[in-house]
Amino acid sequence: MNLGEEYDLVIIGRGAAAFSAAIKASELTSGQASIAMIGYGPLGGTCVNVGCVPSKYIIEAANVHQAQINTRYPGLTGVRTEVDFPALMESLREAVLEERRTKYSEVLRSYANIKVFDGKATFTDRNTVSVIGENGRKTISGYNFIIATGSSAKVNKIQGLQEAGFLTSETVWDINTLPKTLAIIGGGFIGLELGQSFSRLGSSVKIIKEHSTVTAGIEPELGEALMASLSGEGIEFMTGRKVLRVLIRNGKKVVVTSASSGNEEIEADEILVASGRTPNVASLGLDHAGVKFSERGIAVNGSMMTSNPDIFAAGDVVDQKYKLETLAAREGAMVASNMFNHTDKSIPMDQIPWAVFTEPQFASVGYTETEYTLRFGKAESRTIPLESVPKARILRKNHGMFKIVTDAETQKVVGIHVVSPYAAEFIIEGVYAIKYGLTYNDIIESSHIFPTVAEGIKLAAQSFTRDISKMSCCME
Amino acid sequence: MKVFGMTCDDCVFTVSNGLKSAGATDVFVSLENGTASAVVDDSVLSPQDLLKIPVFGEKSHYKAQVRKVE
Numbered sequence: 001m002n003l004g005e006e007y008d009l010v011i012i013g014r015g016a017a018a019f020s021a022a023i024k025a026s027e028l029t030s031g032q033a034s035i036a037m038i039g040y041g042p043l044g045g046t047c048v049n050v051g052c053v054p055s056k057y058i059i060e061a062a063n064v065h066q067a068q069i070n071t072r073y074p075g076l077t078g079v080r081t082e083v084d085f086p087a088l089m090e091s092l093r094e095a096v097l098e099e100r101r102t103k104y105s106e107v108l109r110s111y112a113n114i115k116v117f118d119g120k121a122t123f124t125d126r127n128t129v130s131v132i133g134e135n136g137r138k139t140i141s142g143y144n145f146i147i148a149t150g151s152s153a154k155v156n157k158i159q160g161l162q163e164a165g166f167l168t169s170e171t172v173w174d175i176n177t178l179p180k181t182l183a184i185i186g187g188g189f190i191g192l193e194l195g196q197s198f199s200r201l202g203s204s205v206k207i208i209k210e211h212s213t214v215t216a217g218i219e220p221e222l223g224e225a226l227m228a229s230l231s232g233e234g235i236e237f238m239t240g241r242k243v244l245r246v247l248i249r250n251g252k253k254v255v256v257t258s259a260s261s262g263n264e265e266i267e268a269d270e271i272l273v274a275s276g277r278t279p280n281v282a283s284l285g286l287d288h289a290g291v292k293f294s295e296r297g298i299a300v301n302g303s304m305m306t307s308n309p310d311i312f313a314a315g316d317v318v319d320q321k322y323k324l325e326t327l328a329a330r331e332g333a334m335v336a337s338n339m340f341n342h343t344d345k346s347i348p349m350d351q352i353p354w355a356v357f358t359e360p361q362f363a364s365v366g367y368t369e370t371e372y373t374l375r376f377g378k379a380e381s382r383t384i385p386l387e388s389v390p391k392a393r394i395l396r397k398n399h400g401m402f403k404i405v406t407d408a409e410t411q412k413v414v415g416i417h418v419v420s421p422y423a424a425e426f427i428i429e430g431v432y433a434i435k436y437g438l439t440y441n442d443i444i445e446s447s448h449i450f451p452t453v454a455e456g457i458k459l460a461a462q463s464f465t466r467d468i469s470k471m472s473c474c475m476e
Numbered sequence: 477m478k479v480f481g482m483t484c485d486d487c488v489f490t491v492s493n494g495l496k497s498a499g500a501t502d503v504f505v506s507l508e509n510g511t512a513s514a515v516v517d518d519s520v521l522s523p524q525d526l527l528k529i530p531v532f533g534e535k536s537h538y539k540a541q542v543r544k545v546e
């Protein structure tokens with residue numbers, strides 16, 4: 001081993017997974033493990049700086065603005081207020097700074113055993129990384145490593161894009177002018193969330209998608225419901241379109257797309273590229289460390305151990321289905337625990353909930369009907385429209401759906417998928433149902449609060465056994 | 477081995493006893509360095525097995541990692 005500076009644990013990255021791992025390792029070792037945490041860019045990584053925090057901030061602000069315009073209730077007149085976009089963005093950046101200060105910078109002060117290094121780390125052998133930062137090169141060795149280098153916005157090679165200029169989820173937070181017209185290339189959850197926010201704040205938004213579904217891997221009817229709702233408020237979906245090139249004409253950006261119907265040009269003040277995420281594996285020198293990886297990320301076993309038993313990985317950099325803050329943080333803690341407790345705990349991916357924070361929200365946990373059928377043979381499902389939920393009628397919101405997927409034989413819940421107001425707040429019911437092997441009857445026999453949108457889950461469960469349109473309100 | 481979590485002589489005593497009752501001999505635990513050395517019969521108990529003994533288990537306050545095997 002090359003003894004430069006030597007640590008019990010070296011963590012590459014300083015985002016959610018890295019912090020969670022460092023803190024858990026410190027707790028488990030009573031603060032006695034020496035930990036090096038290496039990274040570049042602002043402390044806290046994606047979530048706090050350019051991910052969850054700013055995106056949810058702008059979403060909530062845009063929702064307030066929308067509620068002022070469209071009050072939904074007769075007798076309450078909507079008002080179209082001026083959006084001071086520079087002020088809004090300034091407050092967003094301040095909120096990010098504050099969150100970073102309280103939840104990352106200050107937290108570190110409680111852990112004298114964690115030393116933070118600035119720079120890019122590259123493995124030079126199985127136990128050593130070379131860190132190149134502003135202050136030069138440093139060699140750091142460790143007995144254990146956790147790779148938590150996250151992911152970056154994926155920007156496909158498109159002719160003329162670089163020259164024309166574009167935004168991604170990493171740069172959009174710096175703008176101070178609301179684009180009058182915004183073309184979004186790709187429409188995964190980031191594209192949808194930002195698309196709706198900008199649309200609600202006043203941009204005319206076009207989402208250009210290669211596929212016809214709203215986001216890959218979700219229940220098609222729920223995807224359609226979400227798309228219909230977003231289209232209904234003026235967002236234009238241009239599906240089945242391939243982006244051929246980008247050019248500048250008369251000071252405007254022009255996205256040239258092709259579809260079966262022919263080529264079409266989309267003119268916009270600004271382009272936002274939201275075509276997914278790329279795991280940050282490229283410059284890590286993983287071959288020197290004996291760590292297997294692909295363009296989908298680092299390969300790990302169930303306990304997040306890489307092909308080198310002294311090196312674990314956690315978070316977005318891992319080759320796995322979901323890229324989520326909560327998952328990254330949980331994996332970071334679990335990896336530290338597996339490392340110091342010598343356990344091999346794992347996280348069942350069918351119990352990981354995820355959400356799209358549009359309005360209505362999309363939230364999901366477990367298998368879709370197709371996934372379960374392909375994997376296990378036979379699934380049953382029931383889908384109910386949001387209108388059948390009394391609270392939705394009270395809210396005067398009718399775009400949405402609830403779908404429950406069960407194992408055909410055992411009647412155990414294997415998936416819950418929702419498009420509705422507050423869906424992200426109550427999808428946890430689905431997590432517990434799957435985690436504890438509950439059947440749809442168990443859901444029926446659990447009292448829900450009336451009137452709540454979450455009652456939709458119970459109604460969807462009841463629809464396995466009866467025609468819910470013939471039930472009186474709150475009927476058990 | 478590196479031992480984490482020891483803060484006093486009682487800890488040294490607990491860790492030593494834990495190692496001995498697992499079958500290790502010639503046990504020496506250093507509070508100052510946070511280390512322990514011990515001899516094990518590899519055919520009965522490997523150095524890696526030592527990490528899973530109750531005194532270093534999930535519910536225990538002490539954690540250990542093998543640093544050198546001779």
Ligand SMILES: Cc1cc2nc3c(=O)[nH]c(=O)nc-3n(C[C@H](O)[C@H](O)[C@H](O)COP(=O)(O)OP(=O)(O)OC[C@H]3O[C@@H](n4cnc5c(N)ncnc54)[C@H](O)[C@@H]3O)c2cc1C
Pocket residue numbers: 012013014015016017018038039040041042044045046047048050051052053055056119120121122148149150151169190280283284314315316317323324325326327328357
């Ligand atoms: C716009 C947006 C909105 C999102 N909203 C949500 C949401 O609402 N809910 C949710 O759960 N998730 C959300 N996510 C996903 C979430 O942000 C990520 O899953 C999470 O931040 C991943 O954390 P991580 O620790 O794996 O990686 P990151 O936070 O990306 O941290 C990676 C770290 O590694 C460092 N690094 C990279 N390469 C090297 C190297 N070679 N050497 C040293 N350091 C390196 C980086 O500097 C960084 O500090 C969102 C993401 C985006 C982009």
